[in-house]
Amino acid sequence: MLRGATAVFRRELAGYFSTPVAYVFIVIFLILAGVFTFQIGGLYERGQADLQPFFAFHPWLYLFLVPALAMRLWAEEHKSGTIELLMTLPLSRAGAIMGKFMAAWAFAGAALALTFPVWVTVNVLGSPDNGAILAGYVGSFLMAGAVLALGSCASAGTKSQVIAFIITAVLVLGFLLAGFSPVVDFFRGWAPPSVVDAIASFSFLTRFEGMSKGVIDARDVAFFATLMGVCLAMNAIILEAKRA
Amino acid sequence: MPETLVRLDALTKRYGSSRTAGILAVDHISFEVAPGEVLGFLGPNGAGKSTTMKMVTGYLPPTSGTAHVCGLDVTRDPIGVKERVGYLPEGSPLYAEMTPLQFLRFVADVRGLKGAAAKAAIDSAVARTHLEGVLHQTIDTLSKGFKRRVGLAQAIVHTPRVLILDEPTDGLDPNQKHEVRQLIRAMAREGGEAGKAIILSTHILEEVEAVCTRAVIIAKGRIVADERPAALMARSRYHNAVSLALCPPAGTMIFDELRKIPGVREVEDHGTDQTKDGVQVRCTVIPKKGSLIAPEISHLIKARSWQVDTMRVESGRLDDVFRDLTTDKA
Missing domain, CATH: 3.30.70.1340 (MTH889-like domain)
Known part of the structure; x- marks a missing residue:
């Protein structure tokens, strides 16, 4: 079923590090995460030993950084023609999709793990609830996975990495804004409450908020997992449609 | 009747919707290839050569008909067919950011070759395509001739019995063409009658005389000739001129x-x-x-x-x- 996934995973993961993409991404991610946490979020000034200001900016950071990790996954294969090479090797389509997706997700996870000095800092300065922080990391990782799945799906449909990036960023923006207060208020003005709730329930912001505060709700986890599953299934359908 | 390694049964590809007729790129093509044969697949650009090869290798689904490789039906067991075929797609697309060694390791990995078996297979493919000198250079920086050889090495790493090469010498200079042809001839000789079946497409006619034991010419998606190159030449008005x-x-x-x-x-x-x-x-x-x-x-x-x-x-x-x-x- 997932034949070839590990080989593709290894190739893709090594691929990130054989180009400057990995280093540029990690450096920019860490710098921005630091700026947001300490300068804008005011981690020190708040005087609380938790990572609220750190996690609060992750959705916005992911909006434009994580689509850059996913944009080349399939667009590059279409552009260089290597898709034909890949798809005539004895692997299953699901294996190729999962291998690529998991490589991107593992890379995002590694970048996230490299923010550990922030965690060390709060532990040195106070005694935070490390369980809550772990929950925040899990939530952040799940959200990154959802963005990557959206990105992989968008990348499957085009030869152009730029188009893949833009489509993904716009989709992610939609998923963020669905729970952003001004937008929710706008809908509340005229739409029935059930519709407003339905829109808000698709929001990365509301789904992530609980986890960033230390509450892992099965429904939030299920939301991200389902979104990833749907996107990757769409990814397979798009690849199949492009084949014929 | 010797065993056949490749059999095309009324293989057909129509692009576009069937209601609007669409474009009939490949029109009921049937032929068989036996071990030891090097079949030159000829035709003008757009005749359907690449489309046919893409269907045989399982990349494109046929509209109707099918192809068998080593007895396996490509529409029923595409992975089984892909395991048994070595394929050089048109233009030899490669992962440019990898080195030939990394790339061949990846292909061996996907093909289920592990450890010592993978190493031996890669060494043998590298030796046969003379890639020793460039193994650690990124593919991006290689000349066209070397890139093509990497593409060929990739196709033979699992010692397949069926090799399908789409325009293996296209875009190369005369010396590089000569090298690639020598390679193909050498591969064709391996194993003799119990050996490989090679299908190569080309629009260079000297290539057919130089390496092929049989020529199939297609035009507008149909076979117009299927003969030995010598018999084909005998059709010429210049034969015995x-x-x-x-x-x-x-x-x-x-x-x-x-x-x-x-x-x-x-x-x-x-x-x-x-x-x-x-x-x-x-x-x-x-x-x-x-x-x-x-x-x-x-x-x-x-x-x-x-x-x-x-x-x-x-x-x-x-x-x-x-x-x-x-x-x-x-």
């Missing part, structure tokens, strides 16, 4: 004399040159179908004591046959 360069005494009507020989259909005038021995006339004498005119011509030359600079019997011109077969079809 005689090319001459000679210096006859001034005033001799040599074209008229040549035309009088029984079996001669016409004489093609290739112009004259001024040489120290006088005026040299160049021409090609074309026989009627099935006639052998060389003895008569040398007899005539001897009888008239003409001074001959060159006399050559032509075996036929493939480009001529190719044009005939692929253009005049309704």
Whole structure:
């Protein structure tokens, strides 16, 4: 079923590090995460030993950084023609999709793990609830996975990495804004409450908020997992449609 | 009847919706390839060569019909077929950011070769394609000739019994073409009758004479010829024609004399040159179908004591046959 996934995973993961993409991404991610946490979020000034200001900016950071990790996954294969090479090797389509997706997700996870000095800092300065922080990391990782799945799906449909990036960023923006207060208020003005709730329930912001505060709700986890599953299934359908 | 390694059964591909007729790229193509054969798959650009190969290798789904490789149906068991085929796609696409060694390791990995077996397979593919010197350079920085060899190495790493090569020499310089052809010939010889079946597409006709044991010509998605290259050449109007360069005494009507020989259909005038021995006339004498005119011509030359600079019997011109077969079809 997932034949070839590990080989593709290894190739893709090594691929990130054989180009400057990995280093540029990690450096920019860490710098921005630091700026947001300490300068804008005011981690020190708040005087609380938790990572609220750190996690609060992750959705916005992911909006434009994580689509850059996913944009080349399939667009590059279409552009260089290597898709034909890949798809005539004895692997299953699901294996190729999962291998690529998991490589991107593992890379995002590694970048996230490299923010550990922030965690060390709060532990040195106070005694935070490390369980809550772990929950925040899990939530952040799940959200990154959802963005990557959206990105992989968008990348499957085009030869152009730029188009893949833009489509993904716009989709992610939609998923963020669905729970952003001004937008929710706008809908509340005229739409029935059930519709407003339905829109808000698709929001990365509301789904992530609980986890960033230390509450892992099965429904939030299920939301991200389902979104990833749907996107990757769409990814397979798009690849199949492009084949014929 | 020897075992067949590849069998195409009325393989058909129609692009676009069936209601609007669409474009019939491949139209019920059927043929078989036996071990030891090197089949040249010829046709003008757009004739359906690549589409056919993409269907046989499981990249494109056929609209109807199917292909079997080593007895497996590509529409039922595409992965089984992919395991048994080595394929060089058109233009030899490669992961440019990898080195040949990393790339071959990846291919071996996908093909389920592990550890020592993978190493041996890669070493052998590298040795046969002479890639030793560039193993650690990124593919991006390699010349076209090396890139093509990486593509070939990738196709043979699992020692497949069926090799499908889409325009393996396209875009290479004459030396690189020669190298790739030598490689293909060497691979064809491996294992003899129990060996490989190789299908290569090309629009370079000399390639067919140089490496193929059989030629299938397609035009507009249909087979128009399926013969040995020599038989194909025999279809040429130049088959057994005689090319001459000679210096006859001034005033001799040599074209008229040549035309009088029984079996001669016409004489093609290739112009004259001024040489120290006088005026040299160049021409090609074309026989009627099935006639052998060389003895008569040398007899005539001897009888008239003409001074001959060159006399050559032509075996036929493939480009001529190719044009005939692929253009005049309704």
